[in-house]
Structures are given as C-alpha cells and as structure tokens.
Amino acid sequence: MARNILVVGELVEGALSPTTAELLGQSTRLVDGGSVAVSLMGSGASGAASSAFEAGADKAFTNDDSSYDQYNSDHWVNAVEAALDGVDAVLVAQSSVGRDIAPRLAARQNTAAAMDCINVTDDSGTLKVTRPAYGGNALAEYSFAASPAVATVRAKAFEVIEPRSGASGATVELPAAGESRTTIQGRELAEAVGLSITEAPVVVSGGRGLGGPEGFEQVEALAAAFGTSRAAVGSSRAACDLGWYPVSQQVGLTGKVVTPDLYVAVAISGASQHMAGCSGSKMIIAINKDPDANIFQNSKYGIVGDYKAVLPALIEAVKAVS
C-alpha cells in the first residue's frame, strides 16, 4: 500500500546531514508508490533541497530563515507540523533534534513515537520498527496503532541510495519561525578531541578500569599509532561521569553511537549501555584484566591483561605495521 513519508532533515553548515540522506534512502524503499518528502530549515535550506532530491526526496518543505539555524523546540515543532498533511510516517535522526522533536510531534498528532530505532521495515503493508531495549540486552519490535507513525533512527542504520543526479522535485515554503516560550541564551561547543568518533574508521576507547584520567594518555597514544587521520578516542560513560574525559567523546546509549571498522575497548567492562553504542562496529577487540568481563562476549579478539602492560606493547606493534 502506498505510503507517504516525511523525513525531518537536518543541515550541517548548510549541507544535508549524512543521516538525513540515509533516512531518505530508506524512505524510497518503504513508500511503495507513495512520496518521500523532506523538511529543511535554516540557512542554506533551499540550496540543500537539490541534494535531498538526489538522495531520494520527491518534495522539499524549506525555509531559509536563519532563526532555524539553532534548534529551538517550539519553532521547529510548529514548522514541521505544517508539513504533515497526508503523511503516514515521519522519520527523524536520533540526534539532539530528533530526541526532542519526535515525541512532541507525535503528541501534537495524537500518535506515537518510537525512539532510537535501528530498523524500519514494511511487513506485508504494516510499518514496523525495531529498537534495542534493556540497555541493548533485548530487541523490541513495534507497530503503530495511530498515524502518522513517528520514529527516530540511529545514524548509519541505512544505506543511502545511488545519487539520482539531476533529480528535481517540488518545493514548498514552510512558515517562518514564530513565537517560542524558550529563549536560547547561548551555546558552547564541546572540546573536540581529534577526529569525530562517529566518522573515524578506528575508535579506541577507555573506561573506568583505566583507574584515572592519566590512563587516557595511553589510549590516545594507541589511537595515534593507528594514525591521527584514521583513529579517534572514545570513552565509557563511567569515565566521562568521573570527569576523566570530555562528554563529547562518550560512546554508549546516552552518548554517541559509533560504527567503525575497528573498535578497541581498553579497560571497559562492556555494560550493555556501553555496548549499545559500539555493537554496530565491524570488529571489536578488548583489553581487560578481568577474563569474565562482558566485553569479551562481544569481541572478536581479546587480550586478558593489565592495560598498563599491554598498551605500550600494542602501541609499538601497531606502529610497526601502520
């Protein structure tokens, strides 16, 4: 049955965010003759519409009002509501925007949102979503008893489509930003540590077992051995909460979800909430002195040992082949 899907798009410095393109790609696989629409708001929105058409959108709702550049919940909810006519499903990234806007849109539409989905599928005409629960120990599959279905989706859950070069579509102007009860007093960017952990092909992370912030020097040295243009440094929530490493580098359910080719977990026990952030990695290797640590259940290779002894040796061995 044909279904119309709206992707709530996000722009990064005026360009389509990677996850927006992924959601558009999956939407083309789900519409079954219906149409794919995208909403794009903020500086550069109408310019980014052409990328959205190439990524799978048939129609773009845009507004270039720079008031939309910084996400303001009331502004965005009110604008996106104007794009929901005839829409059967709304897909949003599980981002700072998605976590906020999806439940509010669902409430306004008397429907439901499923958060942090890893799959959105068509099951004989019924839209179904799959998401981790119980810190990743379980998977839960849902259908919707109300329409439109709203779902937030993890980054890299879906492949983009082959770009439809030169594709075009209809463009509809969204209303300019109206009233908001929220005043944004200021934003500060978190301290960035090297490559973005969500983009790097190798992520080396440290946990509580490091015993202190100085343990991250070894973790950083191992990442550097893989190459600073290739490897990023992550941290478990426990290590961030202890103030050992910046929150921006946190891997896990309440931090970032990473999907590198190689994830190296150093002195991380592998609590399910951490695994929820790294289990999509192509390969996980673990270094931990506790042979019963849960991290080994999820790893391809492991070294049982104290990181203080293992890491210096591993740094040299990696340097020798990098």
Next chain:
Amino acid sequence: MHFVVCAKQIPDPETPPSAFKIDEATNSVVPAQGFQPVLSQFDGIAAEAALRIKEAAGDDTKITVLSMGAESAQAAIKQVLAMGADEGVLLQDDAFDGGDSHATATVLAAAIQKLGDVDAVFCGRQSADWDMGQVGLLVAEALGWPVAIIAKDVQIADGTMTTTRVLADGFETLTQPIPAVVTVSNEFGEPRYPKLQQIMQAAKKTVTTMTHDDLGLDPGNVGAAGSRLKLERLYVPASDTQVELIEGDTPEEQAKNLVAKLVADKLF
C-alpha cells in the same frame, strides 16, 4: 514552590546479560533471581536536581514524588522520600498496566493537574529499561508547558527555569517560564545517598495511592488500551561472536600476535 519528581521502578540494569531472560509468550522480562528492582538511575538524578534547588532557595518548597507502577514501586518512592522529598503518590491501577510512553504520560499529567499548584516537573532523561526518553516531553505536551531535555544543570528562580542541556557536540543554555518540565541527564552529577535516619523516617511516611477514578481518567485512555505503540515482539538477539583470546608469554608477544590477526583481517 511545588516541584514534582517522576520516579520509575525498573529491573536492575546491572543484571548481567547471562541472567537476562525474556518470556517471549508475554513479551516481558523474567525477573532475574537475586536482583531487586531499583529506582531508574536518571530519576534519582532528577530528584537530586529538585532537592538542590529547594536547598539553595532555603524556602518552604515542597517536593512530591510520583510513580506509576505496582505496589513494589513504593520502594522507589520511599528512596526519593529518604533523599529529602516531602510527599509520595503511587499511581496504581490494573488499568495502567501495559501502557506505552503516551499512556504513562497521560496518567502522570493527570496526577500533576490534580496536585494543582505544581511549578516544575523533574524527570530522568530516559528510563534505564525501555530507554525511550520521551515521557518528560509527553507530560509537557499534555500540560501545555515548555520542556527542556537532557539537562546537566537546572536553576529555578523568579518564575524562570534556566537549564544547560547536553547536545551531541556541546551545550546550550535555555530560559523558559515556569511551570515547566525538565529531564535530567547523568552529566548533572550523582544523587545523594540517604542517611539511615532519613531512610527510617521515609519508611514511616504514608504514600498516597491514586487510581484512574481518583484522576478522572477513562480506563480506555490509559494502560494497554490507551497505547498507540504496539509491542509486537521482545527478544534477546542471537550473538554469533566467539571471542578469540590472544595468547603469548609476554605482553609484547600478545601484542604482535594480535596485530598479525588485524593485518590478516586487512585492517591495515
């Protein structure tokens, strides 16, 4: 002022994966032997945020803790009372069972309206069982109040709530008029441990119980009947990973052997 803290009792998230079982016939978690249900950790942090504002104000601000759940959820309420909250309300009714985030928020919002004079609602950023992270937002929508999610700092004074939110790449500070809802994240800090004397005092406090009748709610709008999200299947994903522990007489040998595996797997 009058603050509400929403508290949920959940299966202990520290339950090791090996003890985690699901009854696929009922799509529910089988309680693990030897693990007591606990207060969802983010809700404890939300309570801490409310208590710190009350203490800084040094006035007669009242904190009411609300929990929707079974009789056992009294323990979660008592824990927040022991931390320093003033009153507890258990929203307990068979009609509330099996509710999704929307159905849960409907009950909590009705209770907040019944309390009548609430200035701010504090929720955890997400429950540490289902991890949806939307009840706070849905309570705010049901009440028509502004909401700030994933806060690492909250202040309330002179009719304004000021929050610093954790974003993917940084932080932002917002001001909103109260009444308002805030959801609090782990970056806020650790909740306090109640002292023995506070635990004993909390044990003696009476927790009020409210049902759908007390809240004027139609049973068809709450619990499983009022849910818009249908759980079709809950299961433990099959794990196909078998770890290969790297041998070696010295760390140097282990490291070389591991890197040889990575080279063979074309990671260099």
